[in-house]
Amino acid sequence: MKKKYHDGNIAAAFMLFPSLVLLIVTSIYPFFWLFRYVCYDYNGFAAYFTRTYNFTRMLSDTTFWWSVVHTFEYAGLKLVIIIPLSLLIAVLLNQGMRGTHTFQTIFFMPTVISAAIYSLIFSFIFAVFNGPLNVALQSIGAIKTPVDWLGNAKIVMYSIIIVAVWGGLGNYMIYFISGLTSVPDEVYESCRIDGANAFQTFFRITLPMMSPILKVILMLAITTAFKDYESIIVLTNGAPNNRSHVMFSYIYNLIFASSTTPQIGYATMLSIVAALIIGIVTALYLFFARKLDNVV
């Protein structure tokens, strides 16, 4: 026992204490706070007991369930594009070419810009009348008439995905580069001696050796994609006709929409359901991704 004190456990406990307090105050307590109002109509000041109304309302709330579908659509499309693309760029930038650091900086730059700001810039880029994107596409003959990128229900989600990929690409690229640098040079050297080509090296050596970090990156990407909503609020706020609402943009609007009284009780109910959905998706991913730990 005495030995433990001498090992610096007290110092470690002291050092962990502030983080623990912050975790409880800013994360755990607010989560459990949600449960207080699931059976109430709460506007921030007065709470009215509504029994199971929030639950039954949720079951018949088609806008919410469509927002769940849109969340899966958004997350799926974003992940399918952003993960391979960021991995490809990371591999290319890991070849030791000239100007690698410059390209890394350029690709990473969107990550340090606020989502609200770059979404606002994209709303100008997507402008229908004389918008830069439409003008550019028309000038090369790719489109004949201007496209309503954010107002057309059929393509609005793709427009949002473009912004999401642009904003998140650099982040995942950095994760992948750090994973790539962890693969020892000796392994690649022996591959070259054995006569492996670039394709074989990537799929037989690089990807398997990165599998533990790939597992973490994918988990982060999945949870982030399911929780994204800032860009959507700025670009469309769920329009047209709720076509681009994801779970959290819908919940945000229940509390902060300026055209109706805040519905915090119902929003907490939906927040818990949204958290459950993300939790289930993450658990399923971890279950199916178990093998990634044992690849190497």
Add this chain to the structure above:
Amino acid sequence: MKKFVSGLLACSMMFGALWANGSKDAGGTTKSAAPAVKGKTIINFWTEDRHDLAYFQQKIDEFNKSNPDGIEIAINTVIDNYPNMLAMSFSSGTAPDIACIASATTGFDLKTFADAKIVEPLTNYIKDPEYEKVTEASKNILEGVNAVNGVPYWIPTGVRSGTKMIYNKTLLDAAGCKKLPTTIQEVVDLADAITKAGKGAYYGIGTTSSAPFVRWFEGACEKSGIYRYDFKNGRFNFDAYKAPVVIANKLFKNGDIFPGSPSQGVDAMRAQFTEGTFGIWANASQEAGVFTKQFPVKKFEWVVGQMPSLDGTAKGCVSDSTSKGYLLISSSKHKDLAWKVIKYFSSEDFMKGYLEGGYALPLSTYMAKHIDASKTGRLADFALTPYESMYPSVPAISLAGDTYQTALWNAVMGQADVDAVIKDLNTRYNDALDRDVKMGKIKRIIIKDFDPLKPAAGKIEYSTK
């Protein structure tokens, strides 16, 4: 030594974290507060208006230099989610002393703020003879709008007109328009004529992603005698919206809407109008300042027309709104000094410059007589008409799903079936009303003698059934 240093570091981190969490000063003062000058008392003032900000800043600077009470007004403009931001600032102890308010402040429910005791009753303050003389406060107390159970919480000092149509005269002439439209159908026809004349260079009418329904369409419905709440029976009723929705839908079907405008912000579309890229725009009297100061129109002549209606006659009033009222926040530690600031903002000197600057229309007959109307510029085009009036407050319900503005505008845009939308709105709004009344959250408002041409004249009754 190593252990001592690590222990010391741990302790300092722990106390540092606790200090950051517990210190009242860390987050207890408003961000808007200017550094206090020694001997001065800071009065924090919030507003959501931008069009009159330069005037306010100039008059505040004058006041800060000359007032004998040592008051320093710190102005803070809060643009988004104003009522929510106000409520949250109160909860977190960072509320201002004064908050500017208007009857059209979106999402603001006075009863909620009054019940939560966020706002201070002004009953005793407004007895000030000079204040009464200039504002005619006693005549401007409207239940549900600026008073709850007869207790006033703010007094308006100006009026925002009802919505009006704004036209680019050059494009009207090019389209062969001889007379401004008086019916909704005529607006549709004119927009189509402008679009055809434009041949892709300019379009008929512009809209926006920011509250498009209220910019002109709701005013046109109101003038047609159509209103969302049936005051006589105390129920929501959206049935009559079908006819105007069907007509306005032609704007979208014909391709007369400025491309992409439904997803553009209001200022972006004002800038487009200034560039002459579409012929018809609509809004209330704030556009007088917008098109002369914020986005001055220099390339063409713009004219203001009255709201159209279904048949060209006025069967109801277009809602106007009282503006520039000031809430005294109950958490203020300097209520008497804050009241002096409110009094200054409502004084003859302040209001004369404000009204002559064209920022609002006069509300009190006293101010109407004491301003030089020739100085108000284009605001004169937005002068009130006999069919413009305030409407009594509609019960603030906890609605499930889209608001009527969003749902009906979706139908106008052709993205939803109008019959299904109306049926859904009738169900959702009345279900929410019945539920909220039943749980005691709100009361049903009934005006048995309600007249849509004199909406503010009826006798309000509150029902708990």
